[in-house]
Amino acid sequence: MRRGGSPLYHSLIPSESVSLMVGSRRTCQVGPIDIEVTSLHEAVQCTLSDALSKRGIDVHFANAWSITLANDDDGVGESFRGGRTYPDGKSAVWAMRWLRRSDRGIRPGHVNGHAFFERVLQGGVALGVRHYFLGNTPQTLDKL
Numbered sequence: 001m002r003r004g005g006s007p008l009y010h011s012l013i014p015s016e017s018v019s020l021m022v023g024s025r026r027t028c029q030v031g032p033i034d035i036e037v038t039s040l041h042e043a044v045q046c047t048l049s050d051a052l053s054k055r056g057i058d059v060h061f062a063n064a065w066s067i068t069l070a071n072d073d074d075g076v077g078e079s080f081r082g083g084r085t086y087p088d089g090k091s092a093v094w095a096m097r098w099l100r101r102s103d104r105g106i107r108p109g110h111v112n113g114h115a116f117f118e119r120v121l122q123g124g125v126a127l128g129v130r131h132y133f134l135g136n137t138p139q140t141l142d143k144l
Contacts, residue, residue, distance in 0.1 A: 025084070026106060028096045031067040032077040035085050035096060039109035043086050044119045051129045058083025061113045064091040086111035 027034040036043065050057045062070075062085050070077035087093045088111055096108035124131055133141055 028099055028108060030062070030087075030092060030095045030099065031071040033062050033067055033070050033080045033085055035062055035087050035092065035108075036111075037096065037100070037106050037108045038086065038111065040111050040115055040119070043084075043111045043116055044123060046084070047116075047120050048123050048127060048129065051124060052127060060085040061088035061111070061116075062086070062092055063089025064095075065089075067092060067095075086113075086116065088113045088116075 026037040028037050029035075038046070047057070047059060060080050060083060062080065066076070066080075070080055087096060087108060090110060093108050093110045100108065121131060123129075
């Protein structure tokens with residue numbers, strides 16, 4: 001279902017509260033998605049910390065396409081709620097930086113999904129974290 005038919009750029013206009021703290025996390029709303037303001041290194045460390053403490057946290061990655069889809073479809077937007085969403089796309093990071101331009105705090109960084117995946121696997125193995133993959137083919141898992 002389409003949300004109000006308004007283009008994405010209308011949802012990028014900053015509101016009174018552009019960034020907010022979620023626990024000790026800082027997020028920035030881009031379209032309908034709250035995206036973590038972090039770096040690749042911090043995202044990996046946070047995920048490994050969650051795994052070691054046995055907290056089951058969903059991890060999502062958002063780029064311009066997924067933000068646009070979430071803006072147009074409530075079901076897609078709902079899939080980004082809960083867990084953590086990282087900015088995996090230069091345009092998502094640029095939007096976050098523009099929305100947070102008056103905030104002199106932490107600058108949003110790009111969390112490349114491929115690099116994140118590799119670093120979490122490497123760091124997790126070193127820490128004794130077990131990894132579970134759901135919904136892929138045996139051939140893809142063999143490549144991993």
